[in-house]
Every structure is written in structure tokens, then in C-alpha cells.
Amino acid sequence: MAKGYSFRICKGQFGKRGGHLKFIHYFFITVFCISLLALLFIDVIELWVTSLGMSKAIGPHGVVIPHSIPPIRSEEYLFMPSIHVCQRAKPYLIILVATAPQNRKARQAIRDTWGGEIQVRGHRVMTLFIVGQPFDPVIGKELIEESKERGDLIQGRFMDSYGNLTLKTLSMLGWARRFCPQAHYLAKVDDDVLFNPSALLQYLNLSFKTEENDLTELYLGRVQMKVEPNHNPASKHFMSENAYNDTFFPDYCSGTAYVLSQAALLKLSLAADAILLPRPLPPEDVFIGICAKRAGITPTHSPLFSGGPAVPYSRCCYQMMVSVHHTKPGDMVHYWKEVHSTAPCSWLGMRTSFGVCKIRALLGTLLGTDS
């Protein structure tokens, strides 16, 4: 539709005037048409540019899946929903939200919005939260109350701090491997992300048409390329050269939101068990990237994941995005209502809006107005 439309503008202008004027005329029309197409298909351009930058090297297929998979001990979890929660709910997609104990408001906003979705595009979806142990005993008590009341919290056996985020992710992988092997896909999402299960399921449906998609090792998100390890001990992302001595980290998906297929989860979790954890711990998303490389799994980039840059709000753009980072609890409830209780945007509206908000996000990053 849009293609036909722009084509008409582009074609209708072949005119009668000659010489330079005609040339300039054509020139501007061509530039206009190219810009319009670029705006409408910005995701295709982003995919292409990313594919140029991505490392082609595939890691060794070092993980052999053993006949009996080592069990994860339930004692690793201080509290969690019933161990039968996945047997009962049979989720196709399980979303595990990494949240800090004190972020109760963020959890509630998620429950009131996308976390409350249980049936999406004909598939069952389940959202649970994963936390560590709080340093403050008062918050610890509140957390137990919240867990009893809501039944959607998992607590791992580690102190919850920024420096321990990798332990949270390991705890999450272990939990999903042990208690939710039914789920076809696992999404790891941060608690300040506006997630869109419907957009994700649509993407998975369109991208993986084959029946054997359960066997595909998918590691999907916003791919970060050629990130250098930080060897400055003062940084909170410090990593010693003994722990990691390559020039760049392997390509990895931004930790704000990424998706693993069942097969990828298993291999990655086994690879993680085999890696000796350096101290201080590497950032969780980098660590997952390292494990994926060990397991011989390459990340897949999707322009629908916002990763770092904040994406300015617009209704149609948010209908298309799978994840939007830096969303405050109040905004989440507000945006969700507007995005999901109003009519779906048209193809053209969605594409234009998506192109515009991608460009605004990019400009925000370039101009440094983004956090």
C-alpha cells in the first residue's frame, strides 16, 4: 500500500520542463522517495547494517548435552511458586523479570499491564519475578508477604546487589531449566522495560515457520557488537585481564530484554555451569554472550528490541516494539492502556511511526540526551 503510494508520487512527476530544472526536480523527488522508503523500512536497514558488523566467528560447539542433565537443587531457591506451576500453566512463553527487592511499584505496574497477559495470540504466557536476598530485613519480610499474596516471585540464594546481577541470571536459567522445561521460549526482561508479548509472538511466528522450531537455538534481542572489556578497576563494569583477555567481548544481546528458545536455554545453561565465574562478576548480559559463544550459539538481532536507547513514546511505534527500556511504573500503566486498548494502527501508520521513533532514539543517543 505505502509502496504503491510513494511510487505514485515518484512516478507522477515525470514532466515536460527540460534542462537543469528538470534534473533538480528529479533529484529532489528521488531523494524524497528514497528517504520515504528508508523511513518505512528502517528495520530492514538496521538489520543489514548490524549483519555487517556482527562477528562471523562461531564458537566451538563445546557443549554436549548429556543423557542425564544435572539437576538444579530446589534449595537454591528460598521461595518460589509451586514447583508444578509450569506443569499446570503449560506456558509457551515464560517471561522472567529480573527485579530488585525494593522495586515493588515496578512489579505491580508489570502485573497490571503486560505481566497480566496469560493468553496471547493463541499461546499461553506466564510472567514471574526473580529476586535475590535483600540486605534490609524489613524489605525481606515485605517480600515474603508479597510472595504469599501474589505467588509470582522466585527468590534465589544470593545477596541482591548490582554486582550480583549475573547470579540472578544464573539463578533464572537454572530455575527455567529445572522447573519450566515445557516452555518453548524464555524471555529475560528487566523491571523497567515495557514488554510486548504479542509483538514477540508475532515475530516468532513470522520468523520461524517450520514445525521443528523447538530445536532451533535462538538467542534474540538487541545485539551489542564489538564491546571492549573495561580494564579500569574503578569502573563498575571492571573486568580483570585474567578473567577476559580478548580485545572484544563476543556479540551479545542487551540485558534489558532477550529471548532464548528451549534448546538455547539448555545449552547455554550447561555452558554457564562449566565456566568458572571470575570476581568481580562480569555484567550479566556479557556473561550470557560468553556462555552462548561457548555453546556455539550466535545471537540474532531484532530492531524491535530497544536495548539501551530510550524510545520516545508514540502509540503506533509502541504497538510494534517488543521491548522499550527506561519506562517508569506510572508511564508503563499509562502507555499500556493507550497502546493496547485502542484500535490497532494501520500498516502505514505503524511503519511511519516506527521509523520516526527509531530516528529520534538514534538522535537522542548521538546527542547524548539519553541516559
Ligand SMILES: *[C@@H]1O[C@H](CO)[C@@H](O)[C@H](O)[C@H]1NC(C)=O
Ligand atoms: C553476592 O552474593 C554473595 C552470596 O550471597 C555474597 O556473598 C556477596 O557479598 C554478594 N556480592 C555483592 C557485591 O553484593
Ligand SMILES: *[C@@H]1O[C@H](CO)[C@@H](O)[C@H](O)[C@H]1NC(C)=O
Ligand atoms: C503462526 O500463526 C498461525 C495463525 O495463528 C498459525 O496457524 C501457525 O501455526 C503459527 N506458526 C507458528 C510457527 O507458530
Ligand SMILES: *[C@@H]1O[C@H](CO)[C@@H](O)[C@H](O)[C@H]1NC(C)=O
Ligand atoms: C588469554 O587467556 C588464555 C587462557 O587463559 C590464554 O591461553 C591466552 O594465551 C591468553 N591470551 C593472551 C593474548 O594473553
